[in-house]
Amino acid sequence: MRRRTFLAALPAAGAAAAAATPALATSRAENPNRDRPDVRIGDRVDGATFAGRSAVWGVHGAAATAHPLATLAAIEILKAGGSAVDAAIAANAILGFGEPIACGIGGDCFVMLWDPKQKKVVGLNGSGRSPKGLSLETVRKRAKPNGTLPSYGAITVSVPGAVDAWWALHQRYGKLPWKALFEPAIRHATEGAPVIQNTAFYVEASNRNFTKPDAGIEEVDNFRKLWAPDGRTPREGEIFRNPDLANTYRLIAEGGGRAFYEGEIAERIERYFKRIGGWMTREDLAAHHSEWVEPRSIDYRGTDVWALPPNSQGLVTLQMLHILAQFDVGGMGFQSAAAIHHGVEAKRLAFEDRARFYADPAFYEQPVDWLLSKDYARERAKLIRPNRIAPMVYPGKAPSHGDTTYFTTADADGMMVSIIQSNYRGMGSGLIPDGLGFMFQDRGELFALTDGHPNIYAPGKRPFQTIIPGFATRDGQPLLSFGVMGGDMQPQGQSQVVMNLVDFGLGLQEAGDSPRWHHDGGMEPTGQDLGQPGVLNLESGVPEKTKAGLAKIGWTFKPAPGGYGGYQAIQRWPGRYAAATEMRKDGVALAY
Template sequence: MNRRSFIAAVPAAAFANRVFATSRQENPVRDRPDVHGGDRIDGATWAGRSAAWGLHGAAATAHPLATLAAIEMLKTGGSAVDAAVAANAVLGFGEPISCGVGGDCFAMIWDPKVRKVVGINGSGRSPKALTLAEQRKRANAKGLINSYGAVSVSVPGAVDAWWTLHGKYGKLPWKDLFQPAIRHAEEGAPVVQNVAYYVGSSQRIFNKPESHIEEVANFNALWVKDGKSPREGEVFRNPMLAHTYRLIAEGGGRAFYEGEIADKIEAYFKRIGGWMTKADLAAHHTEWVEPRFVNYRGTDVWGLPPNSQGFVTLQMLNIMEQFDLKGMGFQSPMALHHSVEAKRLAFEDRARFYADPHFYNQPTDWLLSKDYAKERAKLIRPDRILTPAYPGQAPSHGDTTYFTVADKDGMMVSQIQSNYRGMGSGLMPDGLGFMFQNRGEMFALTDGHPNIYAPGKRPFQTIIPGFATRDGEPLMSFGVMGGDMQPQGQAQIVSNIVDFDLGLQEAGDSPRWHHDGGNEPTGEQLGDPGKLNLESGVPEATKKALADLGWPLAPNPGVYGGYEAIRRYPGRYAAATEMRKDGAALAY
């Protein structure tokens, strides 16, 4: 039967109201537990694809249009930084559930000229006019900062981070980097599946009175038509964001902080009764920071210092190194149990010691030492769960997008950018087409806490790029998106590659775990021993053994993060992307 005859034979009802793909709630067959992915002829049975290979450059992002923009920049002679900035701008349009010019940015770069890993901290500070007393007065029922609205907004650092990176490593004219994003924002692009799902979720949250958002009319005017947010495949346009990008492209990165955009931001917060001012914006500048590394079984894994949580990955790996995970077996109960316990111990230190270093002197050398890791590892038992998990005693002296790009000269960029929770604070400045981050939610309000709120202070940050080297050579730029999943996911990726010799794509497609519990840097207590979320691909025997050990298990789809990576081999690159999201990896 040819295609025309086949379509004619199908009942018309089968096509009714199916112009666009349905959401997960509307699809009656998406949760068949007895249906799994197809079979590949080679590679791991769970892998959805193989890595993309190329000689001259590579890019992996969470949106196909962003990956294409990065490759376009590389092919026209741009550096990996040029390509990363262009990709990030496109992501701000195509993946606004995760990032945008209203958020922060961190990056690690392999600089082939100096042959070292360098880092930037592009996170912003709290408004100077918003006091601790005011935050406490407006706190929620748990005594924490509200997740949405003006109290959760800190200065967006992304644009100045792009500008700083381009100033040191850019080859193409600054204005050229924004042309793909401007074109897409003006012409429109089909909404991808994850974006459609999470914009719908944001619509429901932002419009609830209990979210305490000062105004939602700007969000609704852009994203909600006839009471509905866009569905997968519908074309979405954002001409206001295109205008904002044009101002940045023509005026330079500081145009966001000192020009027309800053004037509109200040006027907006004055209108809604918020605290951000043009002076807060003008005071912001990106910082170059020194990454640190730990050696994990011969591979140096790098992280950025606080206020980032980058060192949590390193602490986890130091503890995991004390156990023979390979001997325990891939996806075995004991390998997962010991890794989860390492996470719990590292996260207790995260809650106690991680904060803005301008306000608190973190005991970094102690936290990253092998001796401390050995001490902590002794607390882990193979036959029971550690109860309770607690931070070490320091010596007395003291919803995100990830993407990566590599170029023909050997530069590799590992970059992560976020609005934090969901799409952000719910607040969109008049006429500018982007949403402010709600990163300020991550402050604590407890006296004596290193991460306690203060005006002009940077909150604890969950976003962390990843990088690995071996024998002084770049090995891999990688990241896993998703709040506290990021260090958990990074440690699993490193273990999959180093301990179990998985390929770059296989390491990301492997089933993941996510532990949720313990103390938070905000002062919130999520319960002990918390919940252990396991993806459906984890072997049933492993799930049963972990449950028998006492772990409270849950599946909780959507909490396992999003992975992108590029691995360097002599004379070539391999690029991998996340099967759980809508991205693409390309190389040429």
């Protein structure tokens, strides 16, 4: 007898008793059986042995996000006749409610998409600038002893760019009414929805960080009121509501994207920062507009991989792949010590350039053509030795010249949207404006404070950005919309996904489920030196033989659970889409 039929046949008292199951264990502390590194994923009848699921397929459209409700809303928007852009906006609004540990309307947004009418990849920079009234002198007074900016508080807040990015996208590519895109998010924020696992984990961690005596946050009462009204944050599966965010979404839905920057919301934001002693003003908000930009690309063994130019770190992916193209990575073997070693060394070289040359192009002219040239890639590749670590790596000498959520959608017209949106570190700055239900980003932490550095803080300047969408084409046609979340893991993860697909022939889901590496070390765009040669973090699924080979080369290891990013992807095939999602997160991919 099926369970539903069985329960229906029970008397009322019996049904209540049957429903009264023990509380679910929602953490390792509550159930030690969940922490068994010797236990591996079960066996699939087909596909790679390390893959947790297969890709999903559809002919009309697809969506992959880090939250099931966001993916479902995107599909519903597509089925209602919306474009891939409409679906992405609807999904992002829900992610801001259900996955606020990674994103929200207090953060920035970057986009690449395939425009089927123009038959080209289009880019949008939706990052905001620092307050005009915040001087370098004041910022330096707030710096930490090591000369970098604090992680939290008003000193780190730059203008949120996400809502204007949505507005710019919808103005050009939207099909459904703007207001309709917010209806699912408003409904969930009003009625409430169960908290997903990653959100529960990271909100609890944020609560600990924000409420430390030395956190440096001007006020945390608004955070406590929203997320810990009873002294604790919600556990996985518990219902969470955010009526303040629902009302903010209503104001945006009714007033258009500029309502965030020029109306009641902007006035509330200004009053909030005046109350806590911050610097953001209505003038700062009103001055913000997203910027359409030209993506750049390199050819990686017949696949054109695309990225956004600075102030994003997107070109790091291209630099890494350009260096790796000088080697027979496929011949080294999948998950081999040689393949990982060459990838890490390419990362180290590209990241030194990242620290030296990546900044707001309105304040500094990057040598982009040189950084992406084949000659420079060959020059950098010569510095890699197959059996030893380069003890020190430096940025190239340029010739003279004039945390995070990723999601993707695709529609029946052939449009594919690669979009990433973030509050930066954790949930953001710790600051939630009175009555608005969202947290401001702490992206300003990534400014440098050293004189002469391209990324040095200045009023009205965009900080260096870690968030990067990914895209690939082949023979002038769209192939792949993809991304990997997670700070400096993003270009490292993107490069590994591309290698898995191109060099090792893995499927779309397998390319993301494959064990990853993450390197820490070298110079940062803030001017901070993390040391050479750094440490290598390997997921537990990397073969023991590979670990031994890397140790023989000289690498030292450091565990980094949760530090390997989050992957979503849609691949275009003739007449159909495949979509994949991240097994390390809580989302789903759907297609129809």
